[in-house]
Amino acid sequence: MLGKLEMFIALSNERHFGRAAESLGITQPTLSAGIKQLEAELGVKLVQRGSRFGGLTPEGARTLEWARQIVGDARRLREEMRFSREGLSGHLRLAVIPTALTWASRLAARFSAAHPNVTFTILSRASTEILDMLDNLETDVGLSYLDNEPLGRVTTQELYRETYALVCAPDDPAAAKETLQWADLEGQSLCLLTPDMQNRRIINRAFMDAGLTPEARMESNSTVVLVTHVEQGGWSTILPTDMARSLAKGRDLAVVPIARDLPGPSVGLVAPYQEPQTPVLQALLDEARELAN
Structure with missing residues (x-):
């Protein structure tokens, strides 16, 4: 049953028979047969089927909770036994x-x-x-x-x-300062992480606390894209200090710490x-x- 529960978890994660089968390295007919066998063993319908995956039944949703627990416990057991051997x-x-x-x-x-x-x-x-x-x-x-x-x-x-730093061109007026305040960033032409990123929400709150709204004229979910954009000129970005220094290393860029009164996230x-x-x-x-x- 363990293998069938793993199939069921994969199907729930992918919500698509083909992708779930691919993630497990098996064929789609093998996956479909495994789900049907699991339903037969449990005596309930787990998946709404039509021409495609239609979601889990109420019994399927409850089974998913058990499946995660059982499969997780089985994996931990295998880890314990491997540790005792190797x-x-x-x-x-x-x-x-x-x-x-x-x-x-x-x-x-x-x-x-x-x-x-x-x-x-x-x-x-x-x-x-x-x-x-x-x-x-x-x-x-x-x-x-x-x-x-x-x-x-x-x-x-x-x-x-987490602490933060401004990454900017070396001729940017902000680059001449040892430390910046959030209020000093007013008017900066910023490229920032996308709003779905928690780091962006943290930065937005910091600006709001300073009475400002960040002017993000370009957004990306990649920190590499942000720093590369700054390198093209006319832009700056805000990143955690450690990552800012790492990505700016070897580039003609300045990294200026931003002061924070309270401990960071x-x-x-x-x-x-x-x-x-x-x-x-x-x-x-x-x-x-x-x-x-």
């Missing part, structure tokens, strides 16, 4: 907000050096997507904001507090709440705690 090994899927990618690389590099038998997949995702991916078992752990939006029942480990690991954690995930949480100190 020590710390396996593969970790890490979903990361775009502005924390430099920290994700730092954490993964430190962890891999200490535990070379653990491999990583790191994906850039919005904060809301990360929570959905954790619920849907599509990622093992997230790296996201911890205190700006409800996270639900999860385990967290803070890595750092907390950013760290977000993992499904479970006791105990798998050995690999617990080791990653421990590594994050050491990196934060």
Whole structure:
């Protein structure tokens, strides 16, 4: 039944038989047969079918909750048994907000050096997507904001507090200052992250607190695009300080810190709440705690 429950979870995630089958590396007829067999075993209809996927039935929605729990527990059991056989090994899927990618690389590099038998997949995702991916078992752990939006029942480990900097041309008047206030940014021709990104919402609030409205004349969900746009001239952008310095390195750009009266947003690991954690995930949480100190 476990394999059929994994098929059912994939179908719920993709909401399309073809894409779900592709994500599992099986054929669509195999997936359809597996779902029908699961329905027969449970004695209820799980999926509304027509010419295409029509959503879950009420029984399907309830089954999905159980399926996630059962499959998640089975995966944790496999991790425990692998640890007893091979020590710390396996593969970790890490979903990361775009502005924390430099920290994700730092954490993964430190962890891999200490535990070379653990491999990583790191994906850039919005904060809301990360929570959905954790619920849907599509990622093992997230790296996201911890205190700006409800996270639900999860385990967290803070890595750092976010600070901000203006990235601009070296001949921009703002580049001559050691530190900027948010009020100093009035009139800057900005390119910023898109409004669906939590970092953009944080920046918008900072401007509002200063009595300003940011003039975002270009938006992108890629920090690389923003910095490259600034490099073309006539623009500036606002990024977390660590990422701003990383992306501006080797470019003819200035990075000027923006002062903040209160501590910035907390950013760290977000993992499904479970006791105990798998050995690999617990080791990653421990590594994050050491990196934060």
